[in-house]
Structure formats: structure tokens, C-alpha cells
Amino acid sequence: MSTDLRDTADQERITRLRATLTTEFEAQTARLTELTADTGDPGEAHTRSALIAATRQSLAQIGDALNRMAEGSYGTCARCEAPIPAERLEILPHARFCVPCQQKQG
Template identity: 40%
Template sequence: MSRQDELGMLRIILEEQYERHSTQLALLARQARQAPGDEGDLAAASALTAASRRALGDIARALHYLEQGRYGTCERCHCDIPIEQLAIRPAAQFCTTCQPEAPHLSGS
């Protein structure tokens, strides 16, 4: 299978993920309107909403890059990101060599 074929398969995954996160955001918004919960419920819903919005942004960027023919290219070194890495994290922007260190989160 060619890289273009593999990227085409990843496009389908990205589109499915975009749809799933869009649906999740709509459900969270409806749930918040129908049944305001306690502070714990609100915090959890807020965290889920923020995570879905971030994911939608990442996925939208990846789909945009697919349209431009830049998808799967490291933003730092401009080499191809391995298909295996994209399959695990389709919205990846960097190859494993250039991937910035994740910030250390306190309490995690």
C-alpha cells in the first residue's frame, strides 16, 4: 500500500473522529441545558467540552493539511511522520524525533 493510500485511510479516521467530537459537544451542551448538575458534574462536563474542542481544532488542522498536501509532514524538520505514528495519533504535527517534551503537569 502506498503512503497516499495510507493517508487516505487516515483521512477517514480523522473525519470519523471529527464527527464523534462534534456529537459529544452537542450532547454535552444539551445535557448542560437540561439538567444543571452539582459542581463536580459541571467540572467534568467543562473538562470534556474543553478536550473535545481541542481535539476538534487538531483534527480540523489535520484535515486542512490533507487538503493542502502537507498532512503527515513534520512541522519542524519537514520529513514524513511515520504512518504508524499517525495511526496512533492522526493529528500529530511532529515526528518522534522533533516531538516537543510534554509539559510536566502538577498533580498528574
């Protein structure tokens, strides 16, 4: 009985990406906690508000990617259902779309 090296390599890559996403989720959660602490400086309110929104968006994207991993749909384009290249996922682990579909998405 032979082992399919591609499946093993894919599983190792997914495990590595899951660890990266989990670490990033934890870091973004800590950042959000820091950002939502009231410093009392009204001059920072606008900047802090923008940073909070960006951090929440990042957390949502990471959470969605971790959910797709749990569901087994991670690495498949949400639009055309083609596999998302491993290189794209290495660079942008929370990617939902392949490059052509992302360009159409806007």
C-alpha cells in the same frame, strides 16, 4: 508505463486516515453537542467543563490534520519538515511533529 506502488500505498493510507479523522471529527462533534446541553446539575459543571475543553481541543487537532491533508502538507513535521513515519500517523493521525520534535516541544 509502470505505477509507483509506494505512491499508491501512500495515497491509500492517506485516504484511510482521512476517513478515520472524519469519523472521529463527527463523533467528537456529537460529543460536544451532548456535553453542552445543560443538565441542570451543578455538581457536574466542573467535570462537564473539562470534558468540553478536551473535546474542543480534540476537534481542533482533527480539523488541523484534515486541513493539512487538503493543503498537501499532512505527514510532514511542522518543525523540521521531515516525513512523519507512517506508524506514528496510524497511531496518532493528527500528529503534527515527528517523535524527536514532539519530545522537544514538551
